[in-house]
Amino acid sequence: MKERRIGVFICHCGGNISDYVEVEKVRKEIENEPGVVLARTQMFSCSDAAQEEMISDIQNENLDGIVVASCSPKLHLHTFRAMSVRAGLNPYQYVQSNIREQCSWAHRDSKPFASDKAVRLVRAGIAKARLSAALTTMRVETTPKVLVVGAGVAGLSAALALSDIGLPVFVVEKAEEVGGWTRKWGDMFPHGNGSNLIGELHEKVKQREDITLFTQAELVEKNGSMGSFTVKVQVEDGSTVSLEVGAIIVATGFDTYQPEDGEFGHGHECVVTLPEVKELLAKDDGSLTVDGRRVENIAYIYCVGSRQPEDSAAESPNLYCSRYCCSAAVHTAIQVQDRNPGVHQFHLYRDMRTYGKNEILYEEASRKGSMFIRFEAEDPPEFVIDEGLPLVKVNGQLDEGEELEIPVDLVVLVTGMVPRQNSKLADVLKLPIGMDGFFNEIHPKLRPVETVIDGVFISGTCQGPKTLAESVASSLSAVSKSAGLVKKGYVDLEPYIAAIDSDRCLWCGECQAACPYGAIEKDTVNGKEVARIISSLCKGGGACVPVCPESAIEVKGYSDAEVGAIIDALVEEAVLAK
């Protein structure tokens, strides 16, 4: 094999690296490694001047591989790939050695150790670069249509926004009517009426010719990949419709927490949940009545089904705050008080989280006569019947453990949001589910609506508790991500994917079972059954590699030869010492 021509660039990163790693010593240690024709140190490899230097080195020295030893590839992978392309080097023949996050920053206590480790890491990078192949990305054409799953406020808003951009939309809704929870709830904080909002959105959707709405329908199958999916939707009459779309937005919403029997008196006729009260208030604009009786004394118990202690009786406690309930309950109390100024309302809360502008609602409720009483999580209120009189007992505000007893004719359990049981959909789309049971995004701050399944976006409360405004904001965010994807016309996919050696493969199916992305199928090559990688679906995760009994699968860029060479380079001294 012709020896490679590798260039190595070691970065000081100001002092971030060079304060702990002797970069010049590292350079000297590795400059005679096989294949290395050039080794430099640089103050900031990411600077324009340093990049220009690398470009001229690549061109003048005819380099066919480079190692940049600097920070994490999470920071500058794309910087140096783009630089390689400008220099005429295949970007997959550039290797990053992370000597900052994984070396200088981690070993500030020992400079000699940091330098020694940096030498090994760079040597490993060189070993990989020597075996690196010129790879090319795969271009897939995108279908300029989008599927929206769920026709609540998030789904309907997304559909209209996509149609505004000029993209045809299919909306699939499981229920008979659109609108989800919002349709059932009248006035919602900070203002506006949920049912009217849904009415307006639905009316607009009906007028758009490029929006196709399926109700009583379900997504039952998804094939293809980012930019080019084929989905099957089971519609009202049981038949199946096949659709071509470039992106999928999931907006399937939440369920409300259903209290256990007896939880704060749940099951007793005068104990209801906040969503039930919202529905009562939406149906009738008079004073709040329950079973024909006008309600005069209400106790609200907050955080029911949210912020459950880790050691609570619940099987898998909901540790999260449901975010909307404090504001919704306070807003509801104002509504109740406005309709019946004489009503007495007691709010038993743990922490009042009427954040942002909703603080104004808290103040309004307080000034209108609502009484706020704080309790400790470990000493929650109790619902009891005392000589036929329903009472709520709460501790926390009086002296020496003295309990306050509130005679009530209605107890409102301020229940939070729980993930909707949607395992079928999660299965069809292979959506990742987080610890809390909601669908998971890739990054909570920087990639809040993207999932690990490229081209599938999540929005609204299927991702976690949100207010209505936040749901719409996230659905519009998913719209811009989907439109960005499908409007471009194509996507380039990473070439780091699995490859099958058809000569070795005996098709046992182990790899197919191991693949979480459904990227392996059975194929026939020259009359022999073998595995085939669906390259547009493969993420290069590598789950298939170790399960293959014939060692017939490798992930490009991470072949056994490359990984073996990296390990040998990392432990060279240890091996020599033996």
Added chain:
Amino acid sequence: MARVNSEFIDEIRQSDSFDASACMHCGQCTAICPMGLDLLPRRLFFYVGAGLEDKVIENRETIFSCLLCKLCEENCPRGVNIADDVRFLRNYINRKVHKLARN
């Protein structure tokens, strides 16, 4: 055990001169009171808001010990008219307990 008496709440609501609804029980008044009274505005307003008439009447000595110096009122972050509220409660106690005619 103390039971909420909603009739007491209604009686207080009817008056225009008592309003502690803005009180958020922060305790600034308690920290600043030069008298170090047993019962301070924060607690007193809780009793009134929760309709605990018995507790208010039990503490009448303290309510009458207040200097009405308004140091608490000056420092109340929610602008509650504490002195006016205390005056109202004295008046209420005079009528209820001492059977004195109003003003």
